[in-house]
Amino acid sequence: MMVPVDGFMYPNEVELAWSVLIVVYPYVTGLVAGAFILASLERIFHVTAVKPTYRLALLTALAFLLVAPMPLQLHLGHPERALEMYLTPNRGSAMAMFGFVYVWYLMAVLLLEIWLDFRREIVLLSQSTTGWKRLFYRALTLGSSNISEGALRVDDKVGWVITLIGIPSAFLLHGYVGFIFGSVKANPWWSTPLMPVVFIFSAMVSGIALVMLVYMAMMKIRRQPIDMRCVDTVAQYLLYTFIIDFALEMLDLIHRVYEADESFRSLDFMLHTRLFFSQVILQVVLGTVVPILTIGLIQIFNVPEKLRRLAYTVCGCLTLVGIFAMRWNVVIGGQLFSKSFLGYTTYKVDLISREGELIAAALLILPFLILAVLMKILPPWVEGEAARGA
Amino acid sequence: MITRRKLLMLLPAAALAWEYVLAGTPESAPGYNRNQHWWGMLLDIDKCIGCGSCVRACANENDVPEGYFRTWVERYHVSDWRQEVPQVDSPNGGKNGFPPSEAQGGKNFFVPKMCNHCVDSPCTQVCPVGATFHTPDSVVLVDDTYCLGCRYCIQACPYGCRFLHPIRRTAQKCTLCYHRITRGLTTACCENCPTGARQLADLKNPNDPIHEFLKTHSVQVLKPHLATGAKAFYHDLDGSVR
Numbered sequence: 130m131m132v133p134v135d136g137f138m139y140p141n142e143v144e145l146a147w148s149v150l151i152v153v154y155p156y157v158t159g160l161v162a163g164a165f166i167l168a169s170l171e172r173i174f175h176v177t178a179v180k181p182t183y184r185l186a187l188l189t190a191l192a193f194l195l196v197a198p199m200p201l202q203l204h205l206g207h208p209e210r211a212l213e214m215y216l217t218p219n220r221g222s223a224m225a226m227f228g229f230v231y232v233w234y235l236m237a238v239l240l241l242e243i244w245l246d247f248r249r250e251i252v253l254l255s256q257s258t259t260g261w262k263r264l265f266y267r268a269l270t271l272g273s274s275n276i277s278e279g280a281l282r283v284d285d286k287v288g289w290v291i292t293l294i295g296i297p298s299a300f301l302l303h304g305y306v307g308f309i310f311g312s313v314k315a316n317p318w319w320s321t322p323l324m325p326v327v328f329i330f331s332a333m334v335s336g337i338a339l340v341m342l343v344y345m346a347m348m349k350i351r352r353q354p355i356d357m358r359c360v361d362t363v364a365q366y367l368l369y370t371f372i373i374d375f376a377l378e379m380l381d382l383i384h385r386v387y388e389a390d391e392s393f394r395s396l397d398f399m400l401h402t403r404l405f406f407s408q409v410i411l412q413v414v415l416g417t418v419v420p421i422l423t424i425g426l427i428q429i430f431n432v433p434e435k436l437r438r439l440a441y442t443v444c445g446c447l448t449l450v451g452i453f454a455m456r457w458n459v460v461i462g463g464q465l466f467s468k469s470f471l472g473y474t475t476y477k478v479d480l481i482s483r484e485g486e487l488i489a490a491a492l493l494i495l496p497f498l499i500l501a502v503l504m505k506i507l508p509p510w511v512e513g514e515a516a517r518g519a
Numbered sequence: 520m521i522t523r524r525k526l527l528m529l530l531p532a533a534a535l536a537w538e539y540v541l542a543g544t545p546e547s548a549p550g551y552n553r554n555q556h557w558w559g560m561l562l563d564i565d566k567c568i569g570c571g572s573c574v575r576a577c578a579n580e581n582d583v584p585e586g587y588f589r590t591w592v593e594r595y596h597v598s599d600w601r602q603e604v605p606q607v608d609s610p611n612g613g614k615n616g617f618p619p620s621e622a623q624g625g626k627n628f629f630v631p632k633m634c635n636h637c638v639d640s641p642c643t644q645v646c647p648v649g650a651t652f653h654t655p656d657s658v659v660l661v662d663d664t665y666c667l668g669c670r671y672c673i674q675a676c677p678y679g680c681r682f683l684h685p686i687r688r689t690a691q692k693c694t695l696c697y698h699r700i701t702r703g704l705t706t707a708c709c710e711n712c713p714t715g716a717r718q719l720a721d722l723k724n725p726n727d728p729i730h731e732f733l734k735t736h737s738v739q740v741l742k743p744h745l746a747t748g749a750k751a752f753y754h755d756l757d758g759s760v761r
Contacts, residue, residue: 136607139632139678140588141679201669204670205669207668207689213648213665214648214667219646219649222646222648222649224671313645313675315674315675315745469607469679471604471607472607
């Protein structure tokens with residue numbers, strides 16, 4: 130299939146090396162980091178208003194973390210060799226370290242924290258259920274069935290320490306993803322030390338928006354009243370991180386425009402043509418400016434609760450679309466221009482292929498299914514089944 | 520037609536070849552000491568006529584898939600008034616030569632491109648499993664039996680020299696015909712260049728003419744600001760070349 134090219138591309142550049150799956154990968158990883166950082170607000174910084182989202186945020190982070198390596202795996206030319214990254218890593222490679230950061234985050238931070246936090250419910254469920262469920266929950270207790278006050282106090286203390294370790298780990302997890310791109314000196318669209326920082330803040334933005342939406346959706350599904358104090362506070366944090374994120378991205382943009390180095394003409398051309406819709410319309414206007422202004426106005430004016438709920442829902446959705454567009458613009462945008470700065474190629478996603486739209490969509494839906502299962506196994510609601518069972 | 524006798528003669532050779540395939544290592548080159556060489560390439564822009572012989576020779580020698588290139592030739596047209604925005608084309612990598620230029624005025628010249636076998640190669644740095652590596656004689660190679668096909672090296676190469684082999688699903692690039700140069704031969708592209716625009720250079724060999732050439736001519740590498748330690752040395756490289 131002939132790929133439409135404007136100007137001159139090096140012949141091997143015409144076909145994009147990284148597909149939409151590599152867009153999904155930082156997007157999903159960012160949601161993990163963001164959700165975890167939201168959870169840590171309550172645990173470490175004692176923002177009690179967001180407590181109703183605490184456990185939900187942890188489970189959301191886990192559901193997305195389990196999916197995070199899948200797009201990479203599907204993208205590999207030889208997926209069967211993926212474990213070589215663990216067995217014989219090139220320690221100088223940013224990508225090689227992903228495996229270790231991922232395992233650290235999954236095993237040492239998230240799973241441990243969730244287990245400690247849900248241990249009481251797990252033990253109670255292992256006693257109140259019957260049949261295979263009982264066996265399942267008994268296995269989840271890992272043999273630790275002491276839920277005395279003293280034991281729970283220890284759990285809480287250890288959990289606090291793990292969250293404390295978890296915050297820099299979440300930064301590391303996603304900052305490292307930014308570093309994978311930011312350290313490629315061959316590509317001026319990526320090569321900036323701001324990239325890891327921008328990735329972290331955009332991750333926080335997307336994770337907070339996701340948990341806010343999931344919380345509101347779950348309350349609706351469960352026919353429970355939405356804790357507006359909680360949602361208002363989450364939205365406030367969304368606004369703060371959004372402002373930092375937007376400021377960083379604008380700083381990057383202004384820097385590029387003012388410096389106007391040899392790559393500027395290419396980047397400028399792309400912004401006005403191939404990336405106009407995804408970058409200017411989706412990412413900046415709809416995905417950033419509209420949510421910032423909307424949530425900002427809510428802080429100033431006395432907006433009725435119903436309207437606030439609607440505004441948060443719309444803003445949450447726009448934020449998620451905007452951050453996805455941001456990942457798209459980084460990953461795909463960074464490959465649409467030639468490293469000779471003399472031409473531009475085109476990317477058209479297949480519908481059905483190993484790296485096509487359907488697989489990408491499935492990978493974005495899968496974490497929600499996993500989350501549904503996790504919520505069934507470990508109800509995150511304080512007045513949940515476990516408590517009632519007890 | 521293959522007779523029984525021919526078949527009997529072929530089988531041991533096939534078995535031997537298969538052994539090498541299974542081992543995943545190149546055939547040994549007796550007498551070749553990898554520590555005594557430091558390979559590079561001299562590309563003389565004044566001499567390149569854009570015939571595409573090098574591209575064809577490379578494709579034949581290394582079984583390069585159609586539409587991908589381990590080496591290619593670019594044609595530059597630089598106008599008198601806008602040096603920094605040259606017009607460049609490379610139809611099918613220059614494999615079949617170039618149609619007559621329609622550009623008026625200015626200057627035209629051909630630029631052969633290939634892996635620069637950089638000393639500080641970004642591709643080697645980023646490979647997550649070390650499948651891309653430097654040989655002791657300074658050639659950057661890819662271990663086809665080890666490459667994951669993650670394509671990070673393709674992104675990291677500033678010169679666009681790498682591609683993912685559509686069948687083998689591993690990263691591929693110019694090997695500087697390592698299977699040839701370790702046996703005392705030159706590369707397929709150098710061998711087939713009718714004007715001597717490409718010359719294999721052994722920087723550790725004091726008798727190699729490269730030393731005299733480097734002393735007496737103006738030589739440049741591509742994108743020197745990226746500090747990759749490129750070893751594809753271009754003679755009379757125009758400032759407009761990217």
